[in-house]
Amino acid sequence: REKVEGSQAFCPLSYGQRALWFLHQLAPESWAYHTLFAARVCSEVDIPALQRTFQTLIDRQPALRTTYTLRNGEPVQQIHPHQDVDFEETSAAAWDEAELNDRLLEQIQQPFDLEHGPVVRVRLFSRAAKDHILLLVGHHIALDLLSYMVLLDELRVIYPTQQDRTSVALPPIQFQYRDFVRWQTQMLSSSKGQQLWAYWQEQLGTDLPLLNLPTDRPRPAVQTYRGATHVFSVNETLTQQLQLLAKTEKTTLYAVLLAAFQTLLYRYSAQPDILVGSPMLGRGRPEFERVVGYFVNMVVLRANCGGNPPFKAFLGQVSRALSGALDHQDYPFALLVERLRPQRDSSRSPFLDVMFDYETLQSGQQDITQFFLGEVGRPVDFGGLILEPFPLRQQEGQFDLALHALEAKGALQGALVYNTDLFDVTTMARMAQHFEVLLQGIVTNPETPLSRLPLLTTLEENQLLVVWNHTPAAYPATLCLHQLFETQVERTPNAIAIVFPADTTKATNRSEGQTLTYRELSEQANQLAHYLRGLGVGPGTLVGLYLERSLDMVVGLLGTLKAGAAYIPLDPTYPKERLALILEDAPLSVLLTQEQLLDGLPAHTLQVVCVQRDHEVLARQSKANLTNLTSGDNLAYILFTSGSTGRPKGVQIPHRAVVNFLSSMRRQPGLTERDTLFSVTTLSFDIAGLELFLPLIVGARVVLASREVVGDGRQLATQLADWGATVMQATPSTWQLLLEAGWSGEQRLKALCGGEACPRELANRLIATCASVWNMYGPTETTIWSAIYAMEAGEGTIPIGRPIANTQIYLLNSDWQPVPVGVPGVLYIGGAGLAWGYLDQPALTAEKFIPNPFSAQPGERLYNTGDLARYRPEGAIEFLGRSDQQVKIRGYRMELGEIEAALCRHPGVKEAVVVAREDSSSATSPSRQTEKRLVAYIISVREPAPP
Ligand code: AMP
Ligand code: MG
Numbered sequence: 001r002e003k004v005e006g007s008q009a010f011c012p013l014s015y016g017q018r019a020l021w022f023l024h025q026l027a028p029e030s031w032a033y034h035t036l037f038a039a040r041v042c043s044e045v046d047i048p049a050l051q052r053t054f055q056t057l058i059d060r061q062p063a064l065r066t067t068y069t070l071r072n073g074e075p076v077q078q079i080h081p082h083q084d085v086d087f088e089e090t091s092a093a094a095w096d097e098a099e100l101n102d103r104l105l106e107q108i109q110q111p112f113d114l115e116h117g118p119v120v121r122v123r124l125f126s127r128a129a130k131d132h133i134l135l136l137v138g139h140h141i142a143l144d145l146l147s148y149m150v151l152l153d154e155l156r157v158i159y160p161t162q163q164d165r166t167s168v169a170l171p172p173i174q175f176q177y178r179d180f181v182r183w184q185t186q187m188l189s190s191s192k193g194q195q196l197w198a199y200w201q202e203q204l205g206t207d208l209p210l211l212n213l214p215t216d217r218p219r220p221a222v223q224t225y226r227g228a229t230h231v232f233s234v235n236e237t238l239t240q241q242l243q244l245l246a247k248t249e250k251t252t253l254y255a256v257l258l259a260a261f262q263t264l265l266y267r268y269s270a271q272p273d274i275l276v277g278s279p280m281l282g283r284g285r286p287e288f289e290r291v292v293g294y295f296v297n298m299v300v301l302r303a304n305c306g307g308n309p310p311f312k313a314f315l316g317q318v319s320r321a322l323s324g325a326l327d328h329q330d331y332p333f334a335l336l337v338e339r340l341r342p343q344r345d346s347s348r349s350p351f352l353d354v355m356f357d358y359e360t361l362q363s364g365q366q367d368i369t370q371f372f373l374g375e376v377g378r379p380v381d382f383g384g385l386i387l388e389p390f391p392l393r394q395q396e397g398q399f400d401l402a403l404h405a406l407e408a409k410g411a412l413q414g415a416l417v418y419n420t421d422l423f424d425v426t427t428m429a430r431m432a433q434h435f436e437v438l439l440q441g442i443v444t445n446p447e448t449p450l451s452r453l454p455l456l457t458t459l460e461e462n463q464l465l466v467v468w469n470h471t472p473a474a475y476p477a478t479l480c481l482h483q484l485f486e487t488q489v490e491r492t493p494n495a496i497a498i499v500f501p502a503d504t505t506k507a508t509n510r511s512e513g514q515t516l517t518y519r520e521l522s523e524q525a526n527q528l529a530h531y532l533r534g535l536g537v538g539p540g541t542l543v544g545l546y547l548e549r550s551l552d553m554v555v556g557l558l559g560t561l562k563a564g565a566a567y568i569p570l571d572p573t574y575p576k577e578r579l580a581l582i583l584e585d586a587p588l589s590v591l592l593t594q595e596q597l598l599d600g601l602p603a604h605t606l607q608v609v610c611v612q613r614d615h616e617v618l619a620r621q622s623k624a625n626l627t628n629l630t631s632g633d634n635l636a637y638i639l640f641t642s643g644s645t646g647r648p649k650g651v652q653i654p655h656r657a658v659v660n661f662l663s664s665m666r667r668q669p670g671l672t673e674r675d676t677l678f679s680v681t682t683l684s685f686d687i688a689g690l691e692l693f694l695p696l697i698v699g700a701r702v703v704l705a706s707r708e709v710v711g712d713g714r715q716l717a718t719q720l721a722d723w724g725a726t727v728m729q730a731t732p733s734t735w736q737l738l739l740e741a742g743w744s745g746e747q748r749l750k751a752l753c754g755g756e757a758c759p760r761e762l763a764n765r766l767i768a769t770c771a772s773v774w775n776m777y778g779p780t781e782t783t784i785w786s787a788i789y790a791m792e793a794g795e796g797t798i799p800i801g802r803p804i805a806n807t808q809i810y811l812l813n814s815d816w817q818p819v820p821v822g823v824p825g826v827l828y829i830g831g832a833g834l835a836w837g838y839l840d841q842p843a844l845t846a847e848k849f850i851p852n853p854f855s856a857q858p859g860e861r862l863y864n865t866g867d868l869a870r871y872r873p874e875g876a877i878e879f880l881g882r883s884d885q886q887v888k889i890r891g892y893r894m895e896l897g898e899i900e901a902a903l904c905r906h907p908g909v910k911e912a913v914v915v916a917r918e919d920s921s922s923a924t925s926p927s928r929q930t931e932k933r934l935v936a937y938i939i940s941v942r943e944p945a946p947p
Helices: 016-025 048-058 097-109 145-163 177-188 192-204 237-250 254-271 309-329 331-342 366-372 425-444 457-464 481-491 520-532 551-563 576-585 593-602 614-617 655-670 690-700 712-724 731-739 760-769 842-848 895-906
Strands: 009-014 033-042 068-073 074-079 086-089 120-128 131-139 226-234 275-279 297-305 354-360 380-381 385-388 401-408 410-419 496-501 513-517 542-546 567-570 589-591 608-609 634-639 651-654 676-679 701-704 727-730 749-752 771-778 788-789 805-814 825-831 847-851 863-871 879-883 886-887 894-896 907-919 930-940
Touching: 009 275, 016 074, 016 331, 033 097, 033 366, 033 749, 048 086, 048 120, 074 894, 086 097, 086 401, 097 131, 097 634, 120 551, 131 145, 145 366, 145 380, 177 192, 177 254, 177 457, 192 297, 192 309, 226 425, 226 589, 237 410, 237 425, 237 907, 254 275, 254 297, 254 309, 254 401, 254 879, 275 309, 275 542, 275 712, 297 309, 297 331, 297 907, 354 593, 366 385, 380 760, 457 690, 457 886, 481 520, 481 551, 481 690, 496 520, 496 551, 513 520, 513 593, 520 614, 542 551, 551 589, 551 690, 551 701, 551 879, 589 593, 593 608, 593 614, 608 894, 655 690, 655 749, 676 690, 712 731, 727 731, 731 749, 749 760, 805 863, 842 847, 842 863, 886 930, 895 930
Parallel strands: 086 120, 275 354, 354 401, 496 701, 542 567, 542 589, 567 634, 589 608, 676 701, 676 727, 727 749, 749 771
Antiparallel strands: 009 074, 033 131, 033 385, 068 074, 120 131, 226 410, 275 297, 380 385, 401 410, 496 513, 634 651, 771 788, 805 825, 825 863, 847 863, 863 879, 886 894, 907 930
16 A cells, blocks of 8 residues: 555655644745754865765655645645755855854855755755764754754764775665654544543643743744753752652653753742743654654743742642653644644744753763754864764744753753844853752752742842941941031021022022022021920921922921921822821921911921911021930931821831931932022932932032922923032923933033832933933932932833942842842842831731841841832842832822722722823824823722712
């Protein structure tokens, strides 16, 4: 019957081949499915004999003379009785390495014509008499890795016979690929096929996750295949220990390595549900073992790292999944994809982003296998041809990442094949090291829970925890803010300290305004402080500042501190209800305000001082400095910020934290007495502290913009120029507002941008027109800013930089373990900037301020910011978003939970969900790329009444 069907017969494709055939139709130019073998021949080559050798191989192996075509709408394969070998020999004597590499790539990438063949080509590049590069390239549809091994095994026998023209002593081919296709079809329609399908359906039938490994570059919208390989090895001792673990746990080294790799992926992604593909030989029956063709079949190995099990228990789970997969490996992956229909995503391959492959050398094939590892190895005699592995620098892969592990002669070899559009070689080198440290950690204590196993080398750990946190700098830790100011008053009593510009729309002279010299400002503040002391204000008491942006506000601020009290800013633009919540929580001794604001206050029983109204009493007070009653360890201010339970929480900041902060800012970004800082930020935002205190302790000038000006880009631009500002700090929204109003930048201006992530486009516009632009990062709880970064023009996210003086930053996983460079972790802050905690909320304070696990000093704490971040290789930190429900909108920090709680207090609302939506294209301001808004969804208590 075989004879009758003859060599011209058409045969259907296997499932794997069908998938490849369709992919080829979609992208005939793609070389993602080209397979290859490359070797250096370091002996003389009988070129005609070599060519005859490959012709003999093609004559023997039907798969090498098969073409693929459509027949009645179905792809079929056709085996031809003869196919001429595609063999070319080229002199490469004059080529340098780069040219050789280019020519090899050219040959690898050259598309195959599946319809007309040939599906394999042979190239020999001769460099010298005993130096040639032999390259075999074949389409995957015709042959897989094991097929190459079969071919090389036969080459070893055939080549000598072609040299002396004797006959080939190989047994005739008994089985061929069409036998496999027939077997596969029958098997799938049998009960075995149904049982395999049931198994995979159960494994993969539910919500398949996408693995989001942290990449060095954003994922291209359409999947690419550019790749490279990083090779590493695991020493013999560790390999033996791993083997021992496999033995005591009654499993295989394959399972141990797979479990370790899945742990690594879990640690890199923080995703508990990990899918990894693993290629199986796919040669369902022993008689297919020496057949050339496309057999290899992917199985999906799914592991659940949830609940953070000890490694040993996890290994048990993985090894059960692995033996299940091995038992059910004959189910074609292509068919699985077709039947389970995972959501199509053109940026990824279906189901799987990562592959794991484990090979042990079967005796007899050891010397051949080494050629496929991409590493320089030992020369091997192939019937007189001396071949040695020739690593090709570039490779293509279907996956984001693949780990090939090979156990040979007692040691483990690893190769990470990765997509170079996503990853850098340095990232892969680090990953390989982490894998080794992890393996070491596993054998040292296999009972360790997955998230606590070590990843970092000692060197890396030292770099992350110590070197990058080495920020000591002297600062006057015992002094208070107002003392630093008083020292400056003595230095420059007659210099102008502060300007409050006149209303530009009314003023005749544009640079007109109220001003105070250092001495005047200090004397007014002293008078207020003396008066406050008379009212019982002093250390340990609180003064509310409910003041419009004005000179009074600054006098009030300094007067409060001089009296020894801490201030609480109360924003006149806040709704009464919110102010009421703050007044309920904070026991104020005195409220400082202005007459015109009195109506905005909620009902209260407070002692009120109105700066204008009580002008005469104040004027009678002494102008002399007060005896200082406070030190660095007294409170400077309490700042209320949104609370997730529906109530704002008061962050308590001591003088020492602010003094350290200012000392650091004075050096970098830097401020001197020659500077004029244009202040725009409301006092209820802690960053106003930089704008008011920093100039006043260095002798610079503050220009205080009115609330009206701050909200109007055009006026802001005019005043910035009129007053010769050299520094301004603002949120990205305010910078955006300025640019939208037509402001064209300012060559002498140092621009500080912070409070939320600075969009790249905004940054580049500022960088192009300002003297310098800084990214400022920090939560209220660690005093204003904790990390800064001098921005540069470019692309991609802008880092938040490095910790400021006497500040430590740690990026940790859920188990407080430091995450490696490039891997996201939660950002924790330690050091001199830490708040005492939240006013009267010991439980919340204990939750957010944890004992510092990296400090030998008792009592040291870390603040959990809830921000997600990662290190760049050079140590700059990249902000990645939030791990919770806190959002920033136009610089305002909000807990969505606070708004939800407020909505639910309404009698008509049963349930509420609030989200911050980033809708592109906004009708109101078309030039803004995106505008974040709060959107609330509610379920009402009852149906709306009929009209
Ligand atoms: P706040 O307490 O109002 O200063 O808010 C602190 C939070 O604002 C941080 O935890 C971050 O989520 C965010 N934030 C502050 N500055 C930046 C920045 N430069 N880049 C990104 N996010 C920032
Ligand atoms: Mg902040």
